[in-house]
Amino acid sequence: MAVQPLNQSAQIPPELDRWNWGAFLLNWIWGIGNNTFIALLALIPLVNIVMIFVLGARGSRWAWRNGTWRDAEHFRRTQRNWAIAGLVVWVVGIGGCAATVGSVPYILKGNDAYRMTMDVIRADERVKAAIGDDMTDNFWIGGHINVEASGTGDAQFGIPIHGARGKGTVFSHLVRNAGQWSMRLLVVRIDGVDAPIVLKNEDHVPIPNAAIGI
Incomplete structure (x- = not known):
């Protein structure tokens, strides 16, 4: 029932x-x-x-x-x-x-490619003059890292930075071969300044007349 x-x-x-x-x-x-x-x-x-x-x-x-x-x-x-x-x-x-x-x-920040990018930026006198000796990166950053089992890889970053003298954005592209990272492109765009600071451009990307290829 x-x-x-x-x-x-x-x-x-x-x-x-x-x-x-x-x-x-x-x-x-x-x-x-x-x-x-x-x-x-x-x-x-x-x-x-x-x-x-x-x-x-x-x-x-x-x-x-x-x-x-x-x-x-x-x-x-x-x-x-x-x-x-x-x-x-x-x-x-x-x-x-x-x-x-x-x-x-x-x-992203724990990767060797990111640390290499920031080490070069912090050592550059042009960047320090524009941003300040106290330059630091923001918490939120953009980019991606891809590492293959063979030891090859690719990393691209868009890193907002700021200091006592100004703000800007770091654009970098690195490749990895045999377990070692090498810098292909490193550019800093300073807020309010038309011409970017080009630290590395191994692939001859046209800057600033064309978009940065990252």
């Missing part, structure tokens, strides 16, 4: 008909757990943007109608647990993404 739910009425009590954070935060996962399979629409691109708000607004009604609840407290406690689970998932997810993004500058 089928077990009859104690919430015989499909009409949810007014005190339970509130915004459902579990449905909003976990959408389709919450839907499967609460027999509310319309929540699977949240898996459809673009539709999901609207659906998560629909679930937040109507989730409690659907969960009440589709579930088996001993009483109002049972329903309230279950939905509260879903909300807590959703919050934990989002906090962990956002924290993980932030940690991943925040680690990128450390990875």
Whole structure:
């Protein structure tokens, strides 16, 4: 014999008909757990943007109608647990993404190619005259590093720098052969100055009349 739910009425009590954070935060996962399979629409691109708000607004009604609840407290406690689970998932997810993004500058700056670039820049008298002896790099930098198992590789950087006298951006391109990095291009553009400081241009990139090829 089928077990009859104690919430015989499909009409949810007014005190339970509130915004459902579990449905909003976990959408389709919450839907499967609460027999509310319309929540699977949240898996459809673009539709999901609207659906998560629909679930937040109507989730409690659907969960009440589709579930088996001993009483109002049972329903309230279950939905509260879903909300807590959703919050934990989002906090962990956002924290993980932030940690991943925040680690990128450390990875780039920990490479020998980056250190070689900055060593040359810090030793150049023209750069020190334009930026200052206290020149330092910003935390956020651009670029990429690719190193093959064979010992070859390629590295390109766009490094904002600043000091007491000014600001600028370093553009560098290095290649790796037999485990050793060599500088192919190193240019510093000083903010407010048209002509860049060219420290290295082994591939004869046209500067400044053409875009720097990195």
